[in-house]
Amino acid sequence: MTRGHALGLDFGTESVRAVVLDLESGALTATAVAPFPHGVIDRSLPEGGPPLPHDWALQDSDDWLTSMEHATREAMAAAGVQAASVKGIGIDFTASTILPTTGNGTPLHGIDALRAQPHAWPKLWKHHAAQAQADRINAVAARRGEKWLPRYGGKTSSEWLMAKALEMLDEAPEIYAAAECIVEAGDWVAWRLTGSLARNACAAGYKALWHKRDGYPSSDFLRALDPGLENLYASKVSGQVLAPGQVVGHLAGEWAQRLGLAEGTPVGSPMIDAHAAALGGGVSGPGTLFIVMGTSSCHLLLAEREVLVEGMSGVVEDGIVAGLFGYEAGQAGVGDIFAWFVRSGVPSADEVVPFELGDSGKRAGLIHDLMSQRAAALAPGESGLLALDWWNGSRTPLVDADLSGAILGYTLETTPEAIYRALIEATAFGTRMIIDVFKEAGLAVDRVRVSGGLSRNELLTGIYADVTGLPFEICATDQASGVGAAMLGAVAGGAFDRVDEAVGSLAQPPARIVPPDTSHGATYDALYGQYARLVDLFGRDPSSPLKQLRALRAQ
């Protein structure tokens, strides 16, 4: 008898992917994607009405369910696997994507009387309209010296549950009052599938300020923030918090039918998509830094103890693997910066880029290729350029969105490819600095495992390895989140006792290991030394020119 299969449901920003994983070999048996019919709702509600304000981003929870059904049926058909072979279901979801519901889980935007109110709809992770609320939360927490605040680098984000809930209370108190539950989308999907509501430790910890020993922020704090918010955790966000892979419940009959799976199939406690990728990418213990490298980068590190590390996005016990502390750091701009450069910084001279490249997507790809090829021919330090990678502010270590980028060392001979390389190097220095803050806090970083779109860029991973002096292991799968979700399903289904066992047994070895070129070490050490000086001069100094420029810009 074989171990059978597990189903992973990977909910992204635009679509959901179903992954059928073979629990014997770890092979990805089949996968299928279904886009969300309404995608990201950021102009007006689907049934019309006034335009949504700037920075709003909603979704339709019906999309999640119907697309999940399509993707699952298509993946199962492609896999040619019997329903009974699926031992468990795992879920990962973007976060913090939250929705207000009634006590039985009916979304408020599904109620006719509330449907025209935007606050009744699910707010997607990248809904950024609650910055004023986040600022208030941070100010009150700092004034009161809330002990949870340093775990989040001293600042909570407008993307997180509390800011979004406070925004609802501020702007639509009747919706806030009607919301018997406010729930993460991943937990809500599990609730639909099983009839049981639980809170996953990953989203609860990283996005709702939960701590395994201390619980949520106190009612005192909530009252100080806004008396109307006092009952947030006690009622609307209440419920048991489960570690990844723990069983939320079992697949209900209606959903077994819709998905073509067996009634009673166990459903595991969900995870955030980036964090699930660490498991799918093969990381389930200390010593390996896992990075999802894309438009921005997310850095995850596991450790056996909780210490204070500068500028974390969060540290959560049970957040990734039960029994371990999961540390999350971040770089606010990575691929975004390269895309900006290709869009706004590459010359149109014939000799650099042929003019007849056609559509802009194809053009961008060709320019990336050309710039990469030419930048690869440059030696470290040769161009005399050094950049600060703060085009989108700094997450770790400074947690300061008001910072901006810089390039030093321009001469009349500076070429576009030299700038391109300097931008890649700058993001590598940013990653080295994150490794340094981990090490300074006493946490081991012996190697790096990378996933995400940029992990396929050989110039970039080579530079990162050289700059950090660490081997960079490139994930074999490009579906790390979905595979990680399926691993959670495997544990929920009893195929493995623990998540780290599932990862150890199922994860594929890296496709490639990029060793550091030690001949580049001394030059990159010197450049990094200058980068670190600039971080002090421009980032830590309260009178930083970058902050003055930002203040002038706002006038």
Add this chain to the structure above:
Amino acid sequence: MTRGHALGLDFGTESVRAVVLDLESGALTATAVAPFPHGVIDRSLPEGGPPLPHDWALQDSDDWLTSMEHATREAMAAAGVQAASVKGIGIDFTASTILPTTGNGTPLHGIDALRAQPHAWPKLWKHHAAQAQADRINAVAARRGEKWLPRYGGKTSSEWLMAKALEMLDEAPEIYAAAECIVEAGDWVAWRLTGSLARNACAAGYKALWHKRDGYPSSDFLRALDPGLENLYASKVSGQVLAPGQVVGHLAGEWAQRLGLAEGTPVGSPMIDAHAAALGGGVSGPGTLFIVMGTSSCHLLLAEREVLVEGMSGVVEDGIVAGLFGYEAGQAGVGDIFAWFVRSGVPSADEVVPFELGDSGKRAGLIHDLMSQRAAALAPGESGLLALDWWNGSRTPLVDADLSGAILGYTLETTPEAIYRALIEATAFGTRMIIDVFKEAGLAVDRVRVSGGLSRNELLTGIYADVTGLPFEICATDQASGVGAAMLGAVAGGAFDRVDEAVGSLAQPPARIVPPDTSHGATYDALYGQYARLVDLFGRDPSSPLKQLRALRAQ
């Protein structure tokens, strides 16, 4: 009886221009240009031979004479003026452009036996191969505490006479020995025309370290530098030094015939081209800063006393107007930086620049226009960008070629036109800093008069006026150097007693006066404050990141 006319001969890098000036009205009666047949000789000598080393730039002195003849005859014909009406001839020339000659002025490259030796040829101002010699000169002078060194910002240039002469001694001692004279090209042309050799105070002061009271650097210094150089000033560079407009001699018969002018016409002591432009542009007294704005910028200020001003290119009594001290400052990169940006920094997206612009010269012009138009719509400070204008190093105040440029404040929304504007603003801040060092030394700067290609750029002059808080007066003529040379001819010819009288009588009023927009003052004061901080952090600090980057680049 009218005052008649004067002839100005304006020798540039690629051509000579003859200017016939009406001494009654100051009107430019006619002008004609003749290119130098061999242009700049920087690949190999005209008759072949091995390639010239990197950084070499020679000219053929025969070109100067034949082209001068053509341009003069054409201008005189176009003016319809009788030879007798030309009261005097003035000359301006690039500097330091020097040539070795025999005692009677025969250029060494005109002697068959020496013709194949590159050091026998005239070295153009932009011959930059004597940097090692300039470094030695600066080191020995600094060690000995030579009192002339601070007048030149603590550093002499590889472009100047002493470095070029030492290069000749180092690399071709037989040519150095054969050179009975080493002479500035302007003085050599006057010598040809008149049979008399004199040294013009302008080139002698700014390029050969001459001082009206202290003379040239001492033989002791020269001996310390190289015993072979001891006799440089005593023999090879000897001769009377004449203030601008003083009579060198009178037109010899042969040359009267070749030029179609009257024998005996007085020829005035020459000037450097940029310095002659100050006279042609109407500046002959204290209080007005004159700027020639082009690929680089040259700043000239007259004053009644000699004080030490930081980072001067030179201060010379009689250098521009007899009896006054002429201060020269500079910005090493201005138009060069904008050209770099248009060449290397503007995106090729269709929406920014149409692809079918054709040849690169036309394309560059269209991009400049488009960028200017869009940059004009931005308010000061709006983009959040700030740049340091050191793409080609810093001349005044830091005199440091190892510095490089920087741009701070990039975000994902940064546009090409915002960068373009920031680069213009950076050069304006550089000019404001030059004004500040003059003011700190107690010299008045009440207004600015500008000439050169960039003086026609309305966006640029507007930003400069706003940043400095001073009115910018735009020269009416675009032949300021040639007009200035003709004014020297007018004084030599006796039409005026003094240069300032000629300027006062003949110079045209500015074409336009650009007043500062005081509503921009506070923002630009704040931005300039940040610029000044960056000058300290990156320019004055010996451990500046820019210097570290330069050191890494050189490895």
